[in-house]
Amino acid sequence: MYPLVSQSLSLGYDGKLIINNLDLNIPEARITVFVGSNGCGKSTLLKSFARLLKPQQGSVLLDGEAIQKQSTRQVAKKLAILPQGPAAPEGLTVYQLVQQGRYPHQGWLQQWSEEDERVVNRALKSTDMHELMHRTVDSLSGGQRQRAWIAMTLAQDTNILLLDEPTTYLDLTHQIEILDLLYDLNERENKTIVMVLHDLNLACRYAHHIVAVNNRTVYTQGLPERVITEKTVKDVFHLDCHITQDPLFGTPMCIPHGKGRHVREKAKRTDKNSQDTYEAAVA
Amino acid sequence: MLRSFRSYQLLIALLMLATAFSASIVLGQTSISLKTAYQAFTQYDPTVIDHIIITTTRLSRALTAIFVGSALAVAGALMQALTRNPLASPGILGINAGALFGIVLSATLFSVASLQYYVWIAFTGAGIAGGMVYCLGAIGRDGLTPVKLVLAGAAITALFVSFTQGLLVVNQEGLDSILFWLAGSVAGRSLEIITPVLPFITLMLVASLLLGRHINILISGEDVARGLGQRTVMMKWLMGLIVVGLAGSAVAIAGNIAFVGLIVPHMARAMFGTDYRWMLPGCAMLGATLLLAADIMARFLIMPQEVPIGVMTALLGTPFFIFLARRGMTSGKKREVQYG
Numbered sequence: 001m002y003p004l005v006s007q008s009l010s011l012g013y014d015g016k017l018i019i020n021n022l023d024l025n026i027p028e029a030r031i032t033v034f035v036g037s038n039g040c041g042k043s044t045l046l047k048s049f050a051r052l053l054k055p056q057q058g059s060v061l062l063d064g065e066a067i068q069k070q071s072t073r074q075v076a077k078k079l080a081i082l083p084q085g086p087a088a089p090e091g092l093t094v095y096q097l098v099q100q101g102r103y104p105h106q107g108w109l110q111q112w113s114e115e116d117e118r119v120v121n122r123a124l125k126s127t128d129m130h131e132l133m134h135r136t137v138d139s140l141s142g143g144q145r146q147r148a149w150i151a152m153t154l155a156q157d158t159n160i161l162l163l164d165e166p167t168t169y170l171d172l173t174h175q176i177e178i179l180d181l182l183y184d185l186n187e188r189e190n191k192t193i194v195m196v197l198h199d200l201n202l203a204c205r206y207a208h209h210i211v212a213v214n215n216r217t218v219y220t221q222g223l224p225e226r227v228i229t230e231k232t233v234k235d236v237f238h239l240d241c242h243i244t245q246d247p248l249f250g251t252p253m254c255i256p257h258g259k260g261r262h263v264r265e266k267a268k269r270t271d272k273n274s275q276d277t278y279e280a281a282v283a
Numbered sequence: 284m285l286r287s288f289r290s291y292q293l294l295i296a297l298l299m300l301a302t303a304f305s306a307s308i309v310l311g312q313t314s315i316s317l318k319t320a321y322q323a324f325t326q327y328d329p330t331v332i333d334h335i336i337i338t339t340t341r342l343s344r345a346l347t348a349i350f351v352g353s354a355l356a357v358a359g360a361l362m363q364a365l366t367r368n369p370l371a372s373p374g375i376l377g378i379n380a381g382a383l384f385g386i387v388l389s390a391t392l393f394s395v396a397s398l399q400y401y402v403w404i405a406f407t408g409a410g411i412a413g414g415m416v417y418c419l420g421a422i423g424r425d426g427l428t429p430v431k432l433v434l435a436g437a438a439i440t441a442l443f444v445s446f447t448q449g450l451l452v453v454n455q456e457g458l459d460s461i462l463f464w465l466a467g468s469v470a471g472r473s474l475e476i477i478t479p480v481l482p483f484i485t486l487m488l489v490a491s492l493l494l495g496r497h498i499n500i501l502i503s504g505e506d507v508a509r510g511l512g513q514r515t516v517m518m519k520w521l522m523g524l525i526v527v528g529l530a531g532s533a534v535a536i537a538g539n540i541a542f543v544g545l546i547v548p549h550m551a552r553a554m555f556g557t558d559y560r561w562m563l564p565g566c567a568m569l570g571a572t573l574l575l576a577a578d579i580m581a582r583f584l585i586m587p588q589e590v591p592i593g594v595m596t597a598l599l600g601t602p603f604f605i606f607l608a609r610r611g612m613t614s615g616k617k618r619e620v621q622y623g
Contacts, residue, residue, distance in 0.1 A: 014424060073512035075512065076511050076512025077512070080510060086503065086506075086507050091557040092557055
């Protein structure tokens with residue numbers, strides 16, 4: 001079962017074609033990560049999955065039904081999206097921000113219900129924002145702020161969560177904190193998560209399904225350890241690299257070639273036993 | 284608890300408004316006692332001069348100040364939400380310039396001189412300018428964006444201002460008739476002239492209050508709002524229509540009164556917070572109070588003459604504007620750092 005499907009989807013604007021005739025299935029209750037070079041259209045693709053962008057041709061199916069035929073509010077009840085680098089209005093508190101997530105569930109005059117309150121509290125709790133709920137969003141650190149925004153999308157109470165570069169502008173500690181949170185949400189609540197990530201190594205670690213976007217279409221997709229190869233990185237990112245195993249997780253790890261200081265003597269580009277040689281050299 | 288605290292604040296604002304209203308009725312060149320003022324409404328006596336002053340000039344003047352003040356303040360708050368720019372005000376939508384052009388055009392070409400017609404002509408001019416800004420701002424792929432709206436507003440304002448200046452160069456007699464609109468005033472409007480506009484302003488104010496919750500969503504950003512299921516295009520059109528309606532009618536009955544639409548939303552935000560459900564009613568009351576107070580001060584500053592109220596609000600508003608711009612600059616810097 002695929003909750004999000006694109007059928008011969010073409011996207012673009014100003015006469016420029018960005019995604020051409022793409023068929024893509026997003027697996028349910030899995031973490032899917034889009035990777036690709038800057039401007040390859042991965043964010044555009046994510047936006048079209050959230051109905052923020054009208055396709056030029058083809059369609060996106062949400063729960064088997066064309067997303068363009070569903071109302072914005074219907075879509076917002078099934079799918080939440082966190083755009084890149086969202087900015088909260090000055091003075092807004094975390095609690096107020098998370099309350100906004102209930103918007104699609106309320107009518108024009110409908111009052112705040114107990115159900116709303118319960119879902120908001122649960123969202124605050126699962127993002128660990130409970131103690132910060134009365135702080136203003138602009139007073140938080142980058143990682144906390146991103147957690148507050150994720151709490152807002154959780155308050156939408158949807159099965160599908162789309163995130164456009166949720167770790168951008170965050171330091172490494174906070175990147176891991178956010179990705180761990182999303183991983184937990186997938187494990188605990190079986191949420192279908194689709195996100196755009198820049199860091200290929202982190203993408204390989206957290207994704208069940210990785211989608212490499214290049215040249216207006218999907219270059220390859222699948223389990224990261226199967227599809228992330230030196231050739232993939234070369235073709236998608238135009239980068240020469242060496243793929244090894246993450247020493248902690250065993251997931252693919254990409255080590256780019258290029259310039260820099262060589263500490264190890266006689267380093268060879270395709271040395272298979274680089275780790276051993278390095279240790280030997282240091283010893 | 285927070286909710287009741289805010290209710291108290293709104294109550295205080297209401298009390299301030301009531302005080303300003305009473306002061307506006309009794310204070311002036313002829314001071315009138317509160318008791319006499321009360322009697323003017325309960326047991327009107329056409330032989331008492333004070334009663335006549337109240338019913339013919341003071342009351343209409345106070346009502347004009349209340350409606351114009353709240354209309355401008357709420358229009359300003361909506362503009363700031365619509366453009367996501369804290370320095371925005373209805374003036375940048377070209378509304379004042381459009382109204383002014385309408386008046387000069389009708390005065391020079393068609394020799395219209397009646398105040399009553401002016402009101403409607405100003406309103407039409409404001410509507411046309413607002414509509415042009417909207418159509419111009421909506422061209423292009425991403426529809427109405429704040430930046431395009433502001434640019435279109437600046438362009439249309441420049442267009443109408445130069446039309447107006449051109450007409451005035453050709454026909455200098457027209458200058459007198461527009462001085463009133465240039466400086467702005469709440470005096471000299473009889474109840475008969477303003478009453479047709481009042482229900483319209485009331486309607487627009489109520490409509491804006493109903494939008495409060497939806498505006499809260501919109502100011503979090505276009506994509507966020509759409510992701511939450513808001514029909515943002517419709518929202519923006521609705522808000523734009525209300526701004527044109529409110530600012531247009533304010534300009535039509537009181538001329539070009541600067542700064543109320545700019546500073547009152549900030550005062551209201553400082554008092555009531557960013558939640559538009561509370562901020563908008565606060566805005567309406569503060570705007571009315573400010574304009575009443577400015578009008579009272581205008582009567583006393585160079586007695587027996589009066590300072591035009593537009594000058595008065597500018598005197599009050601300019602220092603505040605500079606303060607705001609400076610603060611906006613520093614907080615803007617902070618934000619840049621936060622987002623790397």
